[in-house]
Amino acid sequence: MTTTQITLVQIDNYGPWTVTPEPRREVDLQTLQSRLYADLCQQIGREDGYVFFTRFDNMIAVTNGLDRADHELIQESIDNRYPVSVSMGIGSDASPRTALVDATEVLQTAGSAQDGARTEILGGEVLPEGERTTEDVQIAHFDVIDVTGTYTDRVDAFETFIAIEQGYAALMRYLYEEHDSLSFFVGGDNVIAACPGLSEPSYEDAISHVSGEVDVDLQVGVGRGSSAHDAGMAAKHALEECRHNGTRVERTATADD
Amino acid sequence: MTTTQITLVQIDNYGPWTVTPEPRREVDLQTLQSRLYADLCQQIGREDGYVFFTRFDNMIAVTNGLDRADHELIQESIDNRYPVSVSMGIGSDASPRTALVDATEVLQTAGSAQDGARTEILGGEVLPEGERTTEDVQIAHFDVIDVTGTYTDRVDAFETFIAIEQGYAALMRYLYEEHDSLSFFVGGDNVIAACPGLSEPSYEDAISHVSGEVDVDLQVGVGRGSSAHDAGMAAKHALEECRHNGTRVERTATADD
Amino acid sequence: MTTTQITLVQIDNYGPWTVTPEPRREVDLQTLQSRLYADLCQQIGREDGYVFFTRFDNMIAVTNGLDRADHELIQESIDNRYPVSVSMGIGSDASPRTALVDATEVLQTAGSAQDGARTEILGGEVLPEGERTTEDVQIAHFDVIDVTGTYTDRVDAFETFIAIEQGYAALMRYLYEEHDSLSFFVGGDNVIAACPGLSEPSYEDAISHVSGEVDVDLQVGVGRGSSAHDAGMAAKHALEECRHNGTRVERTATADD
């Protein structure tokens, strides 16, 4: 059984800040958002977590391995180096979906995302170090079968982008509603999802759904571990197996087997 | 009439590089992708262009104002500072969609995105400085009506994300197929699109389509200018008008009126 | 004859900011300073200027090619993305030394570096585009003869560092007092100086002075151009000539010859 620790990172009062006293230059907002995200990647990745850019003003991370002090250090570092600050809510549950609901509640209880007085909230439920196991996190890494041959080298770049975007929108919604999973587009033709302990049939089912709904063909590698990095690296290797074997779903063997 | 100059930026041989000799750490790939994008924002923004992260290994930019030498300097700078290099195809047309088809063709003609021997291609059609006008670029800036009150402060962060994602997927496909426009999610609840000279009815029509298909309510500010920055800043101000007036579509007056 | 345009970039109210409400983490200050400097390198370099980290809270740049609008854009971009803002004074003169005195005066006249009310000053004398020539900037690029064989591979890293530091301190002071030049350590064993139109004997004299005073042996390549980049690249190539020919001073031929 999985136990996923999810952190929701939310920039404090960002909407108003971007238009006060006047709308700020778009390229500067994009630069700030991207570099803040990159910093979080390094800081959260240091302890083997994963963070996804999501909406940039709200970012979702799988933080098994990071305790409260780790979160506080990241908050302080951002406050020292950026013109904005962040609030963080943490939740832990067998279901990634539930963990995120709990994480969001920590922030919503404290105040609005656009409340100028609500800054640098930090709270929620950290999975204690002594309770961690190698089964805690399940990561699924999807990509489009032969995207280069089917799309990138053949149709224009926006047609390719539409296909990937429709595929992602269908997958992320289905995996959330049917399987309590949180899926994120991570660039190229790749989607990474944090899942509860799903088995092969669930993945085949999701892949069929996407093929049927938007005619985009996916394959997936699945991994398990005590952290997002461990599970995610196993998933990447499993995905390489899909490429070599021509299969749609590959999973690294775990103790649950 | 618009004349949009579009540049397609594509990382050379990226797929193979990310898994050679073995799959690289995911957080490092995310960091590299985000920082490369941030650098392009600053470099392209310097000349008043806009660039969108799109798929990160393929990025689309509105580059009215950047000539071939400007593109070359960016390519050289990236080659000096990153472990990867980029190829760039440029297209110019009244239709952003056609401009991108032309830009993509420059790269596809030169070779595959995963051809290790195809690096740092640069070619295509730059809009000559002497032919530029203040009507060249039309930018539309969409956001979700009262996203904070409707979603962010009320439902969990992934439910909010799904709504925005479904809204974006519906909008980007419709605007492309019906109106030859290129739309990009830019964070928060914001979508920026490069359009041909569309009038208010086209925008009301697109907004209705999205409301009907996925039940997400958008508003839009539209601007025009000789560059993406000029048009985009006018669009941001027009969007503020939507907020103040409670309207769905606002457009800054231009010479076409 | 040279005409050097110098810009002094000063972070507003930085001293107080670093200790309010309490001293901030040193590694965060170092990160902020270094990344701000890196951004200036790209922004100023875009127009073929050079910027030197100097003291990080005060940075000196050779900005031939950047007009007032270019400076304003850089200031705005920094204000949008950092928790601090910068003031900029500009001076233009045949003597780099005098140009910097003038640039400094622009800021000192406006108010103290630690005056919380003095922010984002921008003023001074820009060299008009129509008056620029290919003789405007002289750059000298020094390095230590065979530093790797003499120091890096033989003595410990701090002994090497002391030698380079003493060499730089002696050179920068001499070139300033005797030849009105501004010299900057740029990493490795390299020093780059902005000089008035000096001839070979002046450089041989400076090199002898440093050998005599601190027993560090330098070689130098000298270049001329309308911008720091043009002059600096010519200087780099001239320095390669020193390596190949075993000479101490090499200069690319110019119109002044």
Added chain:
Amino acid sequence: MTTTQITLVQIDNYGPWTVTPEPRREVDLQTLQSRLYADLCQQIGREDGYVFFTRFDNMIAVTNGLDRADHELIQESIDNRYPVSVSMGIGSDASPRTALVDATEVLQTAGSAQDGARTEILGGEVLPEGERTTEDVQIAHFDVIDVTGTYTDRVDAFETFIAIEQGYAALMRYLYEEHDSLSFFVGGDNVIAACPGLSEPSYEDAISHVSGEVDVDLQVGVGRGSSAHDAGMAAKHALEECRHNGTRVERTATADD
């Protein structure tokens, strides 16, 4: 008694890389060096270490708290994101000077800094976690007394810079030769030194030496801790005491008293 763990970080084969196939643009080298340093600040700072830019191609860090695995992760991350790689030698000793000699030897034994075949060396002596104490690291934080009133607001920026540079050159050499300490300019008018267990008279002696030799008046705060961050933050607070009390040397009390 102190036990300082020092890591020497050296970019592999950097000299040749910067001029192959031709000299690379100076602003790009500066950007790469500064951002690499900034990343190391965050990565080493995460475990409460300090890193100093030193020569940028050779950087010295106080790494008490980082084990071999921590060093490996940093190396891998850099290799994934930069066009260069780094080698790291580690030394631990009561004397910072000796620790650095040992760290340098690890690299020199493996091969030349400009040997294309020598890459990503990692070795040396890590201070075991079980042997760490709160007396291990002594950090001294110097600055110039009233630099803003004496220099920054009164003389031109290069005159100020020369004074600080001469002061630093005199201090770093004296502290190394007389007191086995490693001193680094960190921006502004600040110098941070890693010292063995020095007492107040040693600091008063160093300050007198600098006043006498180059007429620059320093004050210093001294701190002790199990890590560079702990000792350094104590030193910053002690330096604030100098400002309040008008004293030259302040030290936070420790178990050695």
